[in-house]
Amino acid sequence: MDSFPTSLLSGYRNFMSGRYADERERYRSLAESGQSPSTLVIACCDSRAAPEIIFDAGPGELFVIRNVANMVPPYEPDGNFHATSAALEFAVQSLKVSDIVVMGHGRCGGIRAALDPNAEPLSPGDFIGRWMGLLKPAAEQIQSNDIMTPVERQTALERISIRNSLNNLRSFPEIKALEGEGKLQLHGAWFDISTGELWIMDPATRDFIRPDV
Amino acid sequence: MDSFPTSLLSGYRNFMSGRYADERERYRSLAESGQSPSTLVIACCDSRAAPEIIFDAGPGELFVIRNVANMVPPYEPDGNFHATSAALEFAVQSLKVSDIVVMGHGRCGGIRAALDPNAEPLSPGDFIGRWMGLLKPAAEQIQSNDIMTPVERQTALERISIRNSLNNLRSFPEIKALEGEGKLQLHGAWFDISTGELWIMDPATRDFIRPDV
Amino acid sequence: MDSFPTSLLSGYRNFMSGRYADERERYRSLAESGQSPSTLVIACCDSRAAPEIIFDAGPGELFVIRNVANMVPPYEPDGNFHATSAALEFAVQSLKVSDIVVMGHGRCGGIRAALDPNAEPLSPGDFIGRWMGLLKPAAEQIQSNDIMTPVERQTALERISIRNSLNNLRSFPEIKALEGEGKLQLHGAWFDISTGELWIMDPATRDFIRPDV
Amino acid sequence: MDSFPTSLLSGYRNFMSGRYADERERYRSLAESGQSPSTLVIACCDSRAAPEIIFDAGPGELFVIRNVANMVPPYEPDGNFHATSAALEFAVQSLKVSDIVVMGHGRCGGIRAALDPNAEPLSPGDFIGRWMGLLKPAAEQIQSNDIMTPVERQTALERISIRNSLNNLRSFPEIKALEGEGKLQLHGAWFDISTGELWIMDPATRDFIRPDV
Incomplete structure (x- = not known):
């Protein structure tokens, strides 16, 4: 104790x-x-970007998944343990949330690792390497772009990762169907730790824009 | 927008x-x-049990994994995507946290599902069923106990799940080694949504006890 | 003297x-x-859990049976000496109490003995062994649960013993009838010696809950 | 609730x-x-005679058996449930109390029932009738004494019952042995509800005497 x-x-x-x-x-x-949150937030584990703080949320408001780099893996009904897919299923099928927000943030360590061409496994299991492999094609494409600065590449991949997660969300048949029926809305957001600004993804253009505050 | x-x-x-x-x-x-949190919290997605609220934590203090029922799977270096193991590896190897807290809570929907003998898959992928399968032997033992009330069985499994996660944490060779060297401490905690009370696991007896407040 | x-x-x-x-x-x-208490309390002999102290009761208020582990044996009209059944009969038929409270408590030595698989008779008569035999089926079921801690098993059986006593109270035809007529109410309570908290059994769910104080 | x-x-x-x-x-x-009371008190269930009140005892001081008329049955190692013998065994063998006080009191309903020649069973089980049968030879002898008033007969049998319990205590081999070795002392006391006086049995004469207060 x-x-x-x-x-x-x-x-x-x-x-x-x-x-x-x-x-x-x-x-x-x-x-x-019992809880009946209307929103699921998929956020990063980062200690500087807690959804409840950023959205000033009270108890019962946000159902929150947090993993490295706020990622959603593609639909894989293979019988293995899937922390994120399980939580997703629970939020959508059991709690019937009406909104899912994928929230990324600046200076994300997972994204930085994904962009580092010399990254070594952190441990023999190389769990981070495998996990960030979800972004591998995008990361390789951004890595090879030598006319953006490292910071620009980082921010770019952070936002790409959010759109990637949104795409993967739609690989789940139930989510795709509910969105089609207008019962579920998917959103992207990106939080700038330094300035405190929240950038929201425009669903039409998929750009990130600062709302008026 | x-x-x-x-x-x-x-x-x-x-x-x-x-x-x-x-x-x-x-x-x-x-x-x-950059962030340098000293504590990793593994918590549930539940909307009523956000670690930053319960620990009144400011930015940079807590690195947070949230999945259904605050579970840690056993060490499985099999090359698949492991959201929880990846975040764990990042927190321990990269951020070098000194403490890991597994925080469960009362009235957990995942635990309730694990205890429901008639639970149907929530969707054809049955992700929650698979995920809660991590607790299957314990859940079956508790289910068969018909002299405890449903609420007592639920609380018992919630606490067993925390101990189970702590056991699984120690199946990661790096965590076991760091703990052995005194560089990492593992803790259990259980939050009572109704009363706001936090019960902390005594590392010696593995019982949950309310600290003086 | x-x-x-x-x-x-x-x-x-x-x-x-x-x-x-x-x-x-x-x-x-x-x-x-003469006395006309409205409440019978069936409590344990334990020196730390006197009903008059816990309920701050004055003279004439509580009729009190105290035996090891606050137990009520089942109805056995066999002509033997039955300390508890006799006191029960007196309270219900002669004093016509309106309420019966079975009050257990934490860290009960009788319950501990019932859960100890290696318990030896305390004396050749083995009176405690026989007496705690009233809880034998429940104790065996709890003993076999190796995923709860010893303290958790103890608390579980303490509460099960209270419910068991309430069940046995209802095996007395007169008590069952009076309860059916709304003239007698049965209650369960569990006292935490360490914190001083009294947990009261919800008659609907049979769970123990702390009342607002 | x-x-x-x-x-x-x-x-x-x-x-x-x-x-x-x-x-x-x-x-x-x-x-x-844990508890380590040095005294066992065997008292009546009566709502007006709680040992902790009369001895102003704090938590942990008195291990208390309460049954109707503060009786101890004779040693009967027959395998049945014996509430009083079990508690006695626990106090003596496990807690190793140094003193046992049998405390009776005035206007005891159980004693009154034992003295009533027309007493009907309170219920078909007649548990009180059987229980007070422990005093039957003494009660019959007192009943037949028509030169004492009813109150005198009542008080007499109350005190006889205390001595009877002390005799029965000595029918337990372990108690007899411990008393012989000077490790256990047996005492009698009688409480006058009306005046608040405590009368203590002189071990030599077996009379009840008021101590100086």
């Missing part, structure tokens, strides 16, 4: 005396009635 | 005028220097 | 100069008119 | 804000280290 990180315990005390105290009834009601 | 969920846009405006305004320098500095 | 425990004599003097002095009229009146 | 007696809930709140708040550390310490 003594080993539990003290910063987390201290933060938890703030939560209990602050936010929880303010929203006690909401938490209780959410516990009783 | 008009389709982007208005509640998220509205929340984002609160963030910009509130938290971001207050912490502008911190965000900028984190963007420049 | 000199042998009477001095701590008890000293405590008795406190009672006389304190509580008795304050409630002299109540004691006298209760002596004259 | 709504059905739980409100007077008990209200009393529990007093306990939490009062006694528990004052003795929090003691409760915690007792939970950690």
Whole structure:
């Protein structure tokens, strides 16, 4: 018990005396009635880009998947364990969310690794290498582009990755069908850690644009 | 653009005028220097249990994996895509976190599905069924216990799942080695949505205990 | 006389100069008119869980049975001596209590003995072994669950024992009938010695829940 | 939950804000280290005679058996369920108490029933009739004494019952042996509900005497 990180315990005390105290009834009601979030956010694990902070979301509002580089693998009903596909299935089929937001962000370590031609496996299992392999064709194409700066390449792949995830979402038959019926909407967003700006993908052009704030 | 969920846009405006305004320098500095969180939290996607809220964490503090039922699969260096193992590898090998917290919570929908003997696949891919299969032996043992109430069985499996994830973390050779060297500590925690209480796993007995607040 | 425990004599003097002095009229009146408690509490002998202390009860309020692990045996009108059934009969038929509370508690030594697969008889009579045999089927089912911790198994059986006692109460024809007529209500409660918390059994789900305090 | 007696809930709140708040550390310490009471009290279920109140006892001080008329049956190692013998065995063999106090009291309903020549069974099981049968020879002898008043007969049998319980305690081989070795002492006491007086049995004469207060 003594080993539990003290910063987390201290933060938890703030939560209990602050936010929880303010929203006690909401938490209780959410516990009783169950969650019914209308939005699924697929975000990165990055410590600087928590969806609940960026969207100032209260309890019960966002169902959140977080993996490295906010990626969605393509539909692969092969019987293996699929953390992301399982969460996706749960959000869409069981919770029946109406919106899915894929949110990327600047200075993403996973994207940086994908773009590094000299990247070594981080461990013999090379899990990051395999995982970022989902972006391999795009990464190779961007890597070979030597007239963009490294920062531009990075931002470009971050946004490509978001569109890639949106494409992969549509490889799931149920998601494609629900979107076709107008019951589900897919969105892209990109968060600039430095400026705090949120760029939203225009569904028509697939460009990222800053909304008026 | 008009389709982007208005509640998220509205929340984002609160963030910009509130938290971001207050912490502008911190965000900028984190963007420049990169993230160096000391803690990885493996949490559930549930909309009522966001780690940053529960630990009142600021930007840069928590690297967060979120999947259904906060699970860690066993070490499987098989070349497939492993969202969780990839994020884990990144946190441990690249970011060199000093602590990993597996945080479960009450009323978890994934655990409920694992305990439902009549659960049907949510979709033909049955991703949730496969994913929760990680807990199958434990779930079957708990299911057969007809003298605990459904709620007691649910809580029991939620806590067993946390211990299971901790066991699986130790199946990763690098994690086991770092823990052995005293460079990495593994923790379990369970959040009660209704009361806001955080129960922390005693590393010696593996019981969950409420810390003094 | 000199042998009477001095701590008890000293405590008795406190009672006389304190509580008795304050409630002299109540004691006298209760002596004259006889007792008419509305509640029977079936509690454990444990020195840390006295019902009058936990419910801050005054004289005349609680009729109290205390045996190891707050158990009620099933209805057995066999002509033998039955301490618990006799007290039960007196409370229900003669005092006509309106409520029966079965109160268990954490860290119960009787429950611990019931869960110990290597428990030896405490004496040749093996009275505890026989008495805890009332819980034998449940204890065996919980014992075989090796994925809950010893503390979790103990808490589970403590609560199962309360439900078991409530079931056995309903095996007494008079109690079953009075409950059916709405003249008698049965309740379960579990006291946490460490935190002082009282968990109350929800009659619908049979789960134990902390009331708002 | 709504059905739980409100007077008990209200009393529990007093306990939490009062006694528990004052003795929090003691409760915690007792939970950690386990109970080690030095005294077993065998008392009546009567709502007016709670040992913890009369001896002003704190948590952890008294291990308490309560049955109708504070009786101890004779040693009967017959394999049946024996609530009182089981608790006795636990207190003596496991907790190794140094003192056993049998505490009777005035106006005891069980004793009154034992003395009533016209007493009808309270229910077809006649559990009280059987239980008070433990005192049958003594009760018959007192009943036939028509020169004592009913109150005198009642008080007499109350005290006889205490001595009877002490005799039966000595029918347990382990208790007899421990007493012989000076490791266990047996005491009798009788509480006068009306005056609050505690009468203590002189071990030499077996008379009940009021100690100086």
